[in-house]
Amino acid sequence: MIAKISRGWRVAGLVHYLMGPGRFNEHINQHVVASWDGAPELHQPELIGDGNFDVEELATDLADPAVAAGIPQTEPIRLDGGKAPRGPVWHCSLRNSAGDRVLIDAEWAEIATDLMDRTGIAPRDDLGACRWVAIRHTDSHVHIAAVLVRQDNGRRVHPYKDYPKAREVCRDAEARLGLTATAPVDRTAAKPATRAEMEKAVRRGLDETSREWLCRAARIAAVQARDPEQFFRRLFDLGVRVRPRARHAGQLAGYSVAAPGDETAEGLPVWYSGRALSPDLSLPQLLKRWASAPPPGPPIAPAPGERSQVGRAELEAAAGDALAALEQATSTVAAGEDDEVPGIAHAAGDMFTAVGAVTQHGGHGQMVPRDAADLFDRASRTPMVGQPDRLSPVAAALRTAAWRLVAVRSLSGRTGQDSAGAQLVLALAALVAEIAAYRERQGCVVQASSARRSAQILRASRGAGRASGAADGRLGRGDGPGRRPVSTPRPAPTVVHPRPGDQDDRGRKR
Structure with a gap:
């Protein structure tokens, strides 16, 4: 079960969307399954025809404490371009895996109530807590809308560590209800784009x-x-x-x-x-x-008669250093030197960028697809730490080699260098596969899966990039x-x- 949390200002707009048909008519059988007062049937909006619901009363009920406290219902104008304060509307979507059984409304209601309790938005038996509702419109997920203003005194509520607590609720529900298990909180996931950002990109x-x-x-x-x-x-x-x-x-x-x-x-x-x-x-x-790593030494100067800013000798040396560093890192991970792997994994992210840069130009297309780098990004970070504080000599050498390699600009299209680019891609794929095995031994399911898929894409792209002739x-x-x-x-x-x-x-x- 996955929880996604966002914040906003207009509870009426959120409720109207959740009870509406959706952007692609994907909302079916919309109904309230849980509420702050334990009486969801009293808050079910009336169907007024053509699949539309009258949500005005529900939105008013939710917003009443905020209105009474004089809390704004619209985002303030940012005249200086600074960051606006977070809105009082809290929205969480809870989604099951496609292979899970269909939960009944009472089960979803219990999950939603547990979530409100653990986040402190509406603790059990606290009659003055925030108002909220859980709305279901498909078999696999529900949405929770809450206004973060207490009913009894009008004070704003600021949930503390709501995302980690939502993760705990999801994992407990998985164990209790026999659902597909997901990974615990490890602080390696990048902050996802918001719905507003995605819609803006589409526009x-x-x-x-x-x-x-x-x-x-x-x-x-x-x-x-x-x-x-x-x-x-x-x-x-x-x-x-x-x-x-x-x-x-x-x-x-x-x-x-x-x-x-x-x-x-x-x-x-x-x-x-x-x-x-x-x-x-x-x-x-x-x-x-x-x-964390020593800078690369000065590049080898181009030979007399070479017009390029980067001569053949520097190209070959940079590619050779990178290949040697990749092979040494791969053997270190494969040998079970677990203390060194976190630094190697993070430095491998730099090598991903460098190899992608130097193998992309020319008529051979891109050997390192963006999807492969995006997938590996999460696997490169250490659970609960992110970027390691210390690099081993092997990891430092890998990072230094990446810095030197990226400075040569391109290997693709240079006479005799195309095979070097292909070797680097395969060596990078081998290292990523070993990191995937290490993450699996750690029990980091998501990171292991991401790294494994990244290695598969790299191996496949090594040949596809040559044949595609894709535009740069x-x-x-x-x-x-x-x-x-x-x-x-x-x-x-x-x-x-x-x-x-x-x-x-x-x-x-x-």
């Missing part, structure tokens, strides 16, 4: 949300950079708007990013902090990442996230390298 004709695009761009820039200034410059090269954040003494404290064209109703950029994209993309974690999907300056219709494939982004004479984000010549 703009994009195949992914700004959050997803920005997260991938930040990972690319993190592999190219060694310090915050380089990181911000690489983000700028990728078309990302960057806003560094400083403390009162001028010390850099963090950063926010925004996708071009993604604006609020007031025409202001929609900003995401690095931590909002992923915990290991916060500035403190990036600083630890850049300090370049993420460059001025490009918005997923600048392609939803119906077209989504190629992985390419690392964009600064050119002499380009301006940085402060208008200075490089």
Whole structure:
């Protein structure tokens, strides 16, 4: 059972959607199965014809405590482009696995009541707690809508660790009702895009949300950079708007990013902090990442007569270093050196980015599909830790090799280098498969499955990428996230390298 939690402002809009036909007429037999007062039958909206329900009374009942307390029912205008406070409407969807038996209404009602109790939104036997209802409209899931305002005193309620507690409720229900078991909370899942973000992407004709695009761009820039200034410059090269954040003494404290064209109703950029994209993309974690491994040495200069900025000797050395580092990391994981695996897994994420970058150009298509990298992303993080604090020499060597490899720009299309790219993809697939086996031994079911599927995609793409002749999907300056219709494939982004004479984000010549 999976729980998904979101926050909003308009309870009337949420209830109208939940009791309505849905965006694709997927809501069937909509009805209230549980409520704050234990009498759901009293809150069932009246059917007024053509499958529509009169939800005004239910929405009014839910919102009454907030209205009486003078709490706004609409999101305040953000004149300065800052982050608005969270709304008082709490929404949680609970969904079963497709293979589970169909639960009866009473079972769903018990799960919903247990969830309200454990999150502190409406503890059992607390008559002054928040008002809420659980609405069911398919066999496999229900939605809970709550207004986070106490009935007795009008005070706002702020659920503490509501997502981990929802996970506990789901796992207990799985065990009690014989449902498909899911993984416990391990803090490795990236923050998902909200429904509003997904709907916005669809309206703009994009195949992914700004959050997803920005997260991938930040990972690319993190592999190219060694310090915050380089990181911000690489983000700028990728078309990302960057806003560094400083403390009162001028010390850099963090950063926010925004996708071009993604604006609020007031025409202001929609900003995401690095931590909002992923915990290991916060500035403190990036600083630890850049300090975790020695930088690569100076590149081998091109031979006389070579016109390329990266000569053949450096290409071969960088590819050879990466291949050796991958093979050493794979043998270390396979040997059961479990203390070293967390660092290797996280450094493998950098190698994923580097191999994807250098094997993507040219007429051979992309050897590292974006789906493979997205799947491995979760498996690269350590449960309850995320980014490891220490890297073993093997993991550090893997990260250093990735930094050197990404600097050569491309292997595909270079005479004699196509086979090197294919070898790197297969070596990366072997390492990912060993990490999948390690995650399985840990009991990390989701991470193991993600890594295993990622390795399968890599092995399959090694041949498919050669034959496809797919167009190069370049993420460059001025490009918005997923600048392609939803119906077209989504190629992985390419690392964009600064050119002499380009301006940085402060208008200075490089």
